[in-house]
Amino acid sequence: MALQVYNTLTRRKETFEPVNPPKVGIYCCGPTVYMPSHVGHMVGPVIFDVIKRYLQYLGYDVTLVINITDVEDKLIRAAAERGIAVKELAEEITEDYLENLRKLHVDTIDFMPRATENIDAIIKLVQGLIERGYAYQANGDVYFDVTRFPQYGKLSHRDPAALEAGARIEPSPLKRHPADFALWKAAKPGEPAWDSPWGKGRPGWHIECSAMSMRYLGETFDIHGGGLDLVFPHHENEIAQSEAYTGKPFVKYWLHNGLLRLAEATRKLGARADREGVEYLDEQQALKMSKSKGNIVIVSELLKEVPAEALRFFILSTHYRRPIEFSLERVKEVERGLNSFYRFFERYQRITAESFYDIQPPQRRSDEFSTEPDTEFLGEVEGLRRRFFEAMDDDFNTAAAIGVLYDLLSALNRYADRNRLEGEGKGNREKVEAFKKGACVLRELSHVLGLFLEPPRRDASTSELTEKLIKILVDLRAQARSEKNYALADEIRRRLGELGIVLEDRPGGTVWRFAERP
Ligand SMILES: [Zn+2]
DSSP states (O other), X not given: OOOEEEETTTXXXXXXOOSBTTEEEEEEOOOBTTSOOBHHHHHHHHHHHHHHHHHHHTTOEEEEEEOBBOSOHHHHHHXXXXXXXHHHHHHHHHHHHHHXXXXXXXXXXXXXXXXXXXXXXXXXHHHHHHHTTSEEEXXXXXXXXXXXXXXXXXXXXXXXXXXXXXXXXXXXXXXXXXXXXXXXXXXXXTSOOXXXXXXXXXXXXXXXXXXXXXXXXXXSEEEEEEEGGGIIIIIHHHHHHHHXXXXXXXXXXXXXXXXXXXXXXXXXXXXXXXXXXXXXXXXXXXXXXXXXXXXXXXXXXXXXXXXXXXXXXXXXXXXXXSOEEEOHHHHHHHHHHHXXXXXXXXXXXXXXXXXXXXXXXXXXXXXXXXXXXXXXXXXXHHHHHHHHHHHHHBTOOHHHHHHHHHXXXXXXXXXXXXXXXTTGGGGOHHHHHHHHHHHHHHHHHHHHTTOSSSOOOSOTTOOHHHHHHHHHHHHHHHHHXXXXXXXXXXXXXXXXXXXXXXXXXXXXXXXXXXXXXX
């Protein structure tokens, strides 16, 4: 089955066919940088990072753009509250955002344009819209005239006539129609401002995304993403501006990710419901929570409690269009699941004397299984690999794909148990080879999801020195045991256990690991 994607524009799943194959352009709306990233800010980048990885794996040449809104009302207010310059706050928050993306291994973004670095392109667009009769000036502001664009409402499936009642429409006496929106805003005292044909001012929020996506991806491109809350008015407005300006279709596929919801236990702060009745955590709540004791939705705080890979795994464990039920407990649950993979990687190393992380996975999908499935085990692996593709081809269903990774993990562990690959079966080259081929598929599929790219840092406080000291104690314990001094050996194990270090005696010697977090 070819790749199917759900398109908000048509409200159905469609076969994915890029505008100019093999090229694929993806634009995803990034944050307004006025508060530290909360978990919801990471959902779009993680899912689009995976979408890009998968499309590349299918052989496409993908460009991914995520913008940074560094001038906007909320940002101006937040900077004023703190008594610092807008630019200073924007830089501080952008740094936090980028740092979180790095930790989560969102590393396939090609361009991250800032609104303030694209003012010329924005002015050109606004001017073009005025010339074509789609926009008008009023006291230094410029508004888009929605009545001139009959298709307005086609993405959000709203009737333009009913838009007057829209709750999220900014009121202004200067507008001709209540749904008209600002392309350019006249400067107020103390605000950042740029020269323009309409006097000093700054861009409205929506226009920057049209200007920056067209700059990097052309006038018509393949995929536009963002949170579900952006469908209206933001994306509706992007379509109107862009298509009015170019006279061409703006975007072929609109993909919207579900929003973050607080799971029951955490919901006491009260999630807000939007007009469709969808509950989600909005930024003001996140901000409130960051100031209260439950500051755990702030990513930099959360990553002190759980490894970044657990957060990535957590985000991918829900299909991107569904709301993500968040609580610290849930992320920790996912972390325990991750640990079962890490333990398998250690087992892989004991069996093969090679690191799982050194396996070179195929970079491109081939429908042929890379090995002859001549054993029942490899036949099972091939079946799981096919199921993984079916899940990803079904509108990037990463939740089902992760389910397949777990099944593959179980199959590998069962095979190693059955053939005693850590015991007397260790010398059975044929079995070990089949095991390695199975593990290579696990590496291949997890790579597509951007998982297990590097060994987990065992703990922030674990330095190389700590590891060496533990090794000394493990060696001393082995010596005590060989001298039949079991009391001392047990004492060493007990006291390491108190520090959360677990020793496991295995045929090839003792291995250690940190106990799972409670
Ligand atoms: Zn946008």
